[in-house]
Amino acid sequence: MGFFDFLIEEIAIDLGTANTLIIHNDKVVVDSPSIVARDRTSGKITAVGKEAAMMQGKTHENIKTIRPLKDGVIADFDASEKMLTMFIKEIPALKKKLFTPALRMVICIPSGITEVEMRAVKESAERVNGKEVYLIHEPMAAAIGIGVDIMQPKGNMIVDIGGGTTEIAVIALGGIVCDKSVKIAGDVFTNDIVYYMRTQHNLYVGERTAEKIKIQIGAATEDLEVPPDEMSVQGRDLLTGKPKQVNISYREIAKALDKSILRIEDAVMETLSQTPPELAADIYNTGIYLAGGGSMLRGLDKRLSQKTDLPVYIAEDPLRAVVRGTGICLKTLNRYKGILIK
Numbered sequence: 001m002g003f004f005d006f007l008i009e010e011i012a013i014d015l016g017t018a019n020t021l022i023i024h025n026d027k028v029v030v031d032s033p034s035i036v037a038r039d040r041t042s043g044k045i046t047a048v049g050k051e052a053a054m055m056q057g058k059t060h061e062n063i064k065t066i067r068p069l070k071d072g073v074i075a076d077f078d079a080s081e082k083m084l085t086m087f088i089k090e091i092p093a094l095k096k097k098l099f100t101p102a103l104r105m106v107i108c109i110p111s112g113i114t115e116v117e118m119r120a121v122k123e124s125a126e127r128v129n130g131k132e133v134y135l136i137h138e139p140m141a142a143a144i145g146i147g148v149d150i151m152q153p154k155g156n157m158i159v160d161i162g163g164g165t166t167e168i169a170v171i172a173l174g175g176i177v178c179d180k181s182v183k184i185a186g187d188v189f190t191n192d193i194v195y196y197m198r199t200q201h202n203l204y205v206g207e208r209t210a211e212k213i214k215i216q217i218g219a220a221t222e223d224l225e226v227p228p229d230e231m232s233v234q235g236r237d238l239l240t241g242k243p244k245q246v247n248i249s250y251r252e253i254a255k256a257l258d259k260s261i262l263r264i265e266d267a268v269m270e271t272l273s274q275t276p277p278e279l280a281a282d283i284y285n286t287g288i289y290l291a292g293g294g295s296m297l298r299g300l301d302k303r304l305s306q307k308t309d310l311p312v313y314i315a316e317d318p319l320r321a322v323v324r325g326t327g328i329c330l331k332t333l334n335r336y337k338g339i340l341i342k
């Protein structure tokens with residue numbers, strides 16, 4: 001770090017497939033859905049984040065909403081870069097300045113992305129005046145954000161259930177010892193609900209409604225200690241074409257999500273079976289840590305705990321664990337340089 005350090009602004013970014021979060025000066029200054037709206041005729045991006053999310057499912061032929069990162073990979077480079085640029089420019093403290101200052105950034109990337117995509121993210125960041133850009137893998141950032149000391153010669157298992165992917169990793173001595181990524185996470189849960197409503201209730205609901213159902217009454221098991229109340233859901237009747245309303249209980253949602261959760265359970269079991277014995281012994285004592293928005297699904301911790309016979313802990317504020325970890329790396333760059341990708 002050089003003499004002109006005081007001129008450099010530092011930001012930490014969690015570039016997620018569902019949400020993008022940015023920390024600047026120890027505060028979360030951006031927390032927005034990773035969505036952009038594009039005008040089809042001009043090709044211009046007209047809105048990003050919350051504003052674009054409001055348009056989802058409600059667009060007309062001239063506007064299209066896109067999720068530039070999908071299934072844990074970058075589906076649309078151009079839109080990803082524009083989104084990142086717009087989010088950075090929206091940071092209140094930077095907005096006031098005439099020019100975007102030189103930036104030192106740590107960006108957390110979905111672990112499914114390729115070398116080429118990584119370079120593309122880095123180049124995008126450099127184009128918004130990123131003078132020093134580091135990337136970090138998601139499970140690492142999640143672990144640091146949870147408060148795990150990843151540098152110790154001790155194994156820890158992190159399960160990060162995001163929007164596009166579930167990342168399972170065993171971390172020790174500042175490295176990922178074994179990991180597994182499955183494309184079953186929050187988005188798939190949402191789609192399971194859309195499918196369930198269509199097939200069981202002849203009710204056509206959009207993704208936004210399905211996500212609401214998931215958050216309000218979603219469950220990973222029918223065996224809940226504090227079950228949520230029934231929820232009335234509106235959509236379009238597939239038979240009559242008219243708007244319709246039905247009441248749904250959490251038990252139905254547990255059934256709808258069962259298959260997907262089984263796949264996550266299997267992936268966790270498989271990773272455990274591939275864990276070297278010394279580290280498995282550590283995990284036996286410390287348990288499993290959950291992060292990511294998907295980990296907030298009711299009863300998921302309990303279900304995983306029953307399956308693995310291990311204690312399972314949900315991170316404090318699981319949606320922010322990754323950006324918190326990324327922010328810690330940024331602040332203590334020297335300590336974590338070894339795990340960052342330059």
Ligand SMILES: Nc1ncnc2c1ncn2[C@@H]1O[C@H](COP(=O)(O)OP(=O)(O)OP(=O)(O)O)[C@@H](O)[C@H]1O
Nearest residue numbers: 016017018019162163164165186187292293294296
């Ligand atoms: N209370 C809740 N219960 C269940 N799911 C939730 C809850 N709140 C948010 N989610 C889900 O969490 C997901 C988003 O999580 P998160 O922001 O951690 O993902 P991401 O980091 O952007 O994605 P990825 O890790 O795949 O890049 C969404 O699918 C959202 O519907």
